[in-house]
Amino acid sequence: MRNREFWxxxxxxxxxxxxxxxxxxxxxxxxxxxxxxxxxxxxxxPRAVWHALCDALGVPDTARWGTDDRRPAPPRR
Incomplete structure (x- = not known):
């Protein structure tokens, strides 16, 4: 994941x-x-930061990757 993708x-x-x-x-x-x-x-x-932020906010895995079905979900670590 790149910074642009993170933001x-x-x-x-x-x-x-x-x-x-x-x-x-x-x-x-x-x-x-x-x-x-x-x-x-x-x-x-950025991938580690994204997971840390989502974990802290309780964002479920299914909602972490937005609405783009073609966007690959980066692995945790």
Whole structure:
């Protein structure tokens, strides 16, 4: 997963306004007490960041990949 794909999913699954605020402000244990933005800036794999964010928000696996049936779901790790 690339950064662009990550942000596309944030916008689609979480909503562009809400998802972007969460990415800047929500501190996640799974990301070593960093926000999504901080983790990405620290070169944590976008796939790992996406799973950490979805896990923290309780997004089910079936809803994590948006509405594009052709979009492959990246494996967990």
């Amino acid at each position: 596309d999913l944030v916008d689609e699954v979480l909503g562009s306004a809400n998802g972007r605020v969460l990415a800047r402000e929500l501190v996640l244990d799974e990301l070593d007490q960093r926000t999504v933005v901080q983790a990405l800036e620290d070169d944590v794999e």
